[in-house]
Amino acid sequence: MSKEPLLEVKNLNAGYYKGKKFYHAVRNCSFVLYRNDFLGLAGESGCGKSTLALAMLRLLKAPGKILSGEIYLEKLNLLELPDEELRKRRWRDFSLVTQSSMNSLNPVLKIKDQMLDVYLEHSTDKSRERANQRLFEVMKLVNVDLKFLDSYPHQLSGGMRQRIVIAMALLFSPKLVVLDEPTTALDVVVQRSIIEQFQELFHKVMFSAILITHDISLLFEITKHIAIMYAGDIVEYGESGEVLEDPKHPYTKALLQAIPSISGELKEYKSIPGRPPDLSKPIVGCSYFDRCDYAFEKCQDVYPGAIRLSENGRWVKCHLYSK
Ligand SMILES: Nc1ncnc2c1ncn2[C@@H]1O[C@H](COP(=O)(O)OP(=O)(O)O)[C@@H](O)[C@H]1O
Numbered sequence: 021m022s023k024e025p026l027l028e029v030k031n032l033n034a035g036y037y038k039g040k041k042f043y044h045a046v047r048n049c050s051f052v053l054y055r056n057d058f059l060g061l062a063g064e065s066g067c068g069k070s071t072l073a074l075a076m077l078r079l080l081k082a083p084g085k086i087l088s089g090e091i092y093l094e095k096l097n098l099l100e101l102p103d104e105e106l107r108k109r110r111w112r113d114f115s116l117v118t119q120s121s122m123n124s125l126n127p128v129l130k131i132k133d134q135m136l137d138v139y140l141e142h143s144t145d146k147s148r149e150r151a152n153q154r155l156f157e158v159m160k161l162v163n164v165d166l167k168f169l170d171s172y173p174h175q176l177s178g179g180m181r182q183r184i185v186i187a188m189a190l191l192f193s194p195k196l197v198v199l200d201e202p203t204t205a206l207d208v209v210v211q212r213s214i215i216e217q218f219q220e221l222f223h224k225v226m227f228s229a230i231l232i233t234h235d236i237s238l239l240f241e242i243t244k245h246i247a248i249m250y251a252g253d254i255v256e257y258g259e260s261g262e263v264l265e266d267p268k269h270p271y272t273k274a275l276l277q278a279i280p281s282i283s284g285e286l287k288e289y290k291s292i293p294g295r296p297p298d299l300s301k302p303i304v305g306c307s308y309f310d311r312c313d314y315a316f317e318k319c320q321d322v323y324p325g326a327i328r329l330s331e332n333g334r335w336v337k338c339h340l341y342s343k
């Protein structure tokens with residue numbers, strides 16, 4: 021795999037205004053996504069995964085706001101891009117599929133017509149024939165029979181609608197596809213089948229993907245790299261297999277212990293004692309300090325920067341690994 025960065029997020033700070041208070045949901049977050057990489061983003065509910073996904077694509081809406089940071093898609097700084105330029109690049113350069121995407125399909129339009137709308141709005145080529153051709157191609161990619169193009173959304177199952185949304189996200193062969201809990205609203209079996217199919221797609225079509233799912237065992241199984249998020253910040257990053265085998269951050273260790281088993285059998289989840297910090301208040305040292313079994317004095321007072329652990333890009337934000 022080439023180690024050419026596609027997306028670089030540097031010291032991103034974002035969150036939500038609640039009256040005068042600012043809820044600092046994404047804190048000082050940095051990571052790199054390489055070209056043709058498949059990155060998983062894991063962390064407890066409420067840790068800021070969706071806010072990060074929206075902010076890094078500049079799709080965060082009020083009361084949400086990006087306070088500071090840099091986001092480069094290739095060499096382009098997304099935070100400095102005029103709105104109109106950014107709008108043009110959505111769908112073409114990057115696309116986002118969320119849990120609610122399948123419900124945002126227009127109920128009064130046939131699938132075919134809404135896919136055509138998206139295609140013709142964003143394509144420089146306005147030929148209907150070529151648009152149809154592309155529709156057929158992406159429908160085949162997601163294994164949906166072409167006859168469903170003539171259906172209305174309500175005539176389709178949730179799984180089918182979400183497959184169609186994924187097909188739409190691929191219309192322009194974007195460089196980056198972000199999936200935020202794309203299957204959470206669906207039946208467990210359907211969830212797995214869609215995500216596994218997405219992984220096959222990933223190998224067939226060249227793009228980079230970021231996947232967020234609460235099915236952490238599946239996430240580790242199918243992604244190449246993993247980023248572990250806690251209290252708005254990515255605290256550990258590395259190759260999925262390495263992180264799974266040998267987690268470094270105490271939070272990652274606790275999170276992995278909380279997974280019933282990596283094969284996904286249902287056992288009792290072990291919850292991590294304590295609660296995440298209040299994100300509307302400043303955090304001085306390590307955000308995991310309160311819950312950490314290994315914490316020492318420095319952890320409370322000093323923010324842990326990223327410490328490189330290996331040549332292949334693995335890093336952790338934890339004082340245990342500083343000299
Ligand atoms: N639209 C919003 N307005 C205010 N607060 C929000 C909004 N969306 C999310 N939050 C808060 O930001 C924090 C991070 O949320 P989110 O990014 O959705 O986390 P995750 O996706 O990891 O579950 C949560 O505590 C949540 O309550």
Ligand SMILES: [Mg+2]
Pocket residue numbers: 069070071200201
């Ligand atoms: Mg979320």
